[in-house]
Amino acid sequence: MGAWDPSTGYNRRTLTAALLVYLVLTLLPLTLPLLETGWQPTTTADPGPAIKLLGRSLHLAFWTACIATGLGLPLGIGMWHSKTIVFKLRSMIVLALLLPPYLLIQGWMALAWAPPPGLAFLHSPEGFNWAAIIMGTSMAPLAALLIGVGRNFLPRTALESMALSQGPVEMFKKLVFPLILPLLLAVWLIIAMLSLLEGGVPLSLQFPVFATEITSRFLGGENPVSLARNVWPLYLASLVLCCATIFLTRRLKPGHAGDKPDSNHFLLNIDFLPACLRIAIKSGWLLFALLLGLPLLGLIRQAFTGSVYSLTASSDGSAMLRSVMLASASGLIASFLVVPAAATIALKKRFWLAILVFLPLALPASITGITWAAWGVRLHACCRWLPEITPLLLGHLGRILPFAMLVSLALWSSQHHRAAREAVFMHKNHFWQRIAVEWPHYLLVFMVSAVFSLRELEISLLTVPPGGETLPIRVFNLLHYGAGSDVARLSLLLALPIAAAALTIVRKWENA
Amino acid sequence: MKLRIDKLSFSRDQLKIIDNISYEFATAQVTMLTGPSGCGKTTFLRLLAGLETPDSGEILANETRWSSPQKIVPPWQRNLDMLFQGDALWPNQTVSQQIDWVRSRTQTTPADWNIDEIIEELGIKELLNRYPAGLSGGESRRCQLARILAGNPSVLLLDEPLSGQDAKSAAKTAQLLATLLKTAKITTIVVSHETALFSDFAWQTLYLPDMSHENKRNFT
Numbered sequence: 041m042g043a044w045d046p047s048t049g050y051n052r053r054t055l056t057a058a059l060l061v062y063l064v065l066t067l068l069p070l071t072l073p074l075l076e077t078g079w080q081p082t083t084t085a086d087p088g089p090a091i092k093l094l095g096r097s098l099h100l101a102f103w104t105a106c107i108a109t110g111l112g113l114p115l116g117i118g119m120w121h122s123k124t125i126v127f128k129l130r131s132m133i134v135l136a137l138l139l140p141p142y143l144l145i146q147g148w149m150a151l152a153w154a155p156p157p158g159l160a161f162l163h164s165p166e167g168f169n170w171a172a173i174i175m176g177t178s179m180a181p182l183a184a185l186l187i188g189v190g191r192n193f194l195p196r197t198a199l200e201s202m203a204l205s206q207g208p209v210e211m212f213k214k215l216v217f218p219l220i221l222p223l224l225l226a227v228w229l230i231i232a233m234l235s236l237l238e239g240g241v242p243l244s245l246q247f248p249v250f251a252t253e254i255t256s257r258f259l260g261g262e263n264p265v266s267l268a269r270n271v272w273p274l275y276l277a278s279l280v281l282c283c284a285t286i287f288l289t290r291r292l293k294p295g296h297a298g299d300k301p302d303s304n305h306f307l308l309n310i311d312f313l314p315a316c317l318r319i320a321i322k323s324g325w326l327l328f329a330l331l332l333g334l335p336l337l338g339l340i341r342q343a344f345t346g347s348v349y350s351l352t353a354s355s356d357g358s359a360m361l362r363s364v365m366l367a368s369a370s371g372l373i374a375s376f377l378v379v380p381a382a383a384t385i386a387l388k389k390r391f392w393l394a395i396l397v398f399l400p401l402a403l404p405a406s407i408t409g410i411t412w413a414a415w416g417v418r419l420h421a422c423c424r425w426l427p428e429i430t431p432l433l434l435g436h437l438g439r440i441l442p443f444a445m446l447v448s449l450a451l452w453s454s455q456h457h458r459a460a461r462e463a464v465f466m467h468k469n470h471f472w473q474r475i476a477v478e479w480p481h482y483l484l485v486f487m488v489s490a491v492f493s494l495r496e497l498e499i500s501l502l503t504v505p506p507g508g509e510t511l512p513i514r515v516f517n518l519l520h521y522g523a524g525s526d527v528a529r530l531s532l533l534l535a536l537p538i539a540a541a542a543l544t545i546v547r548k549w550e551n552a
Numbered sequence: 553m554k555l556r557i558d559k560l561s562f563s564r565d566q567l568k569i570i571d572n573i574s575y576e577f578a579t580a581q582v583t584m585l586t587g588p589s590g591c592g593k594t595t596f597l598r599l600l601a602g603l604e605t606p607d608s609g610e611i612l613a614n615e616t617r618w619s620s621p622q623k624i625v626p627p628w629q630r631n632l633d634m635l636f637q638g639d640a641l642w643p644n645q646t647v648s649q650q651i652d653w654v655r656s657r658t659q660t661t662p663a664d665w666n667i668d669e670i671i672e673e674l675g676i677k678e679l680l681n682r683y684p685a686g687l688s689g690g691e692s693r694r695c696q697l698a699r700i701l702a703g704n705p706s707v708l709l710l711d712e713p714l715s716g717q718d719a720k721s722a723a724k725t726a727q728l729l730a731t732l733l734k735t736a737k738i739t740t741i742v743v744s745h746e747t748a749l750f751s752d753f754a755w756q757t758l759y760l761p762d763m764s765h766e767n768k769r770n771f772t
Binding site: 046389422443458460461462463466467468470473477 | 574601602634641645653657703
């Protein structure tokens, strides 16, 4: 076969190498039960506690998905029209998605410890209800963005014709909702799957679920292979949710390119809806703003009103520097791996490959972390020259690559600058010209990957070398002593680069 | 450049778009390609440009294999250029920067035309310092055409060159192309539904599903 692949614009060897490295990095956790650790199972494990834990996980995932979809639906509908406040504040929605959820925990904690007037009834967050509310709030922006994308699945001409003959309410009832219903279900399933695998929030709120149990038991010294072999109920549940999501999203067919309503289309303005629906949608916006704004304001208030500044450059500064460097390295590697790999799937329409690359989304972060910790020891044994943070970096990559893949696939599928890119190929020595056309795509994947790496807690906890604290670990450790001012300042320090990234992502997405 | 298509087939999503066609485009001929919507005219140009891989058959240029299911010569090694239906201007540069960039890469002998005159004729002189985002559809296509002509390719593939232009601009562009292509030794394939505007200078018109001749004549 020749080297040039016309449908993707990359060298075939580059595509194969990128895909192989991607699959090795993300699917390595599947090797955990096969690792040789000297551990021999003596008795058959009792499935009782595992099933009970799974029940707790599913219960939490169900309510988290309901809260997130319930909050995300009004926000998503708001994102359909450019005149709504939600559309104008879309950078904030992206920021809310990228901020780590433990900042919300910390904010609620700050409000409960030193309640402002009128909020004295707040208790320190812990347990199931708080876990569902905090995870639901932190995942609502994801639901909103996905439902916002749903505008592309609406046929403009059909909407107009229905609105002319039946009115806008009937249009929403008979056309819009049936068309976006599979998307809504897919959103619910995605969030349920992600919540099922989320360990950081329940761990911080002392609500043990399956994902937290894996981390706790590994940190408590349990054999990783035994852990991996007992984790199958969680694998199975998340795999079922993942397959159902892929099946549902396959049924979604975007409308004809020229027949999509744009964000200025008058029919998508909620002002056309009856007053009761309008009030319901706007109440949803307000509720989300409160659930997100209150803890963040609490966090800021605590950061500026507590004790005198006592962050230290040696511990906090170096943790920040380590986190930023780790995020930059992860983002850089992820963008160079994911962009060509995603082109293979999106432009060559390889559905089976899509299933394979999204399979790691169904793996708990804790298992990824444990695997890389176990492999890290082996890597060091055979290559002593490798830096100590190698397992940390590889663990982060294993976790963030599927999310980066989602972003890159969305960009390739939109094919916004396809003709401009292909026009570059007509000329010799076009490397820099090609970079100039493609760099917004690489930048976006870099930003998303870097932010996911910057906020990653679970994998960092499991793979960090001694004395190599990252900023999220530092925040997490300090949280055990309560929501102090210094922790709040550290969290704001962490939020700063994330906010900058969110703004860049929104600006560049529209050009990419 | 002589282009030969030999038993070329191409399908997408199990739908046969190009089915076993063979044809030979002689050097410096202007061929107009027509046919019903969805019959694969654009796909045929993309196959010639090296942007798609055929399922079977091959494309040869001066008896050198350009495309076959096993091997594709990359577009930048073919000395051709294509006017795309979509917006193919590079979003990061002004029109004049793009034209200059293409000119700086031209290695073949410049054609017997003056790009400044072409810019004048196409009526895009005022648009040279603009970025693509500030251009209308018709303006963007004329700028793209100027950029392509600045590169002086041996093979020119024009996909609906007059679409999105008003009647006056379309007639002017067609006239300009007629003048330029009559004298230049460029093998040109034009996909267009505007048969009347191109009939003056197209050497032949082909009907795509089976490459049958609608008419064939010589300029001489």
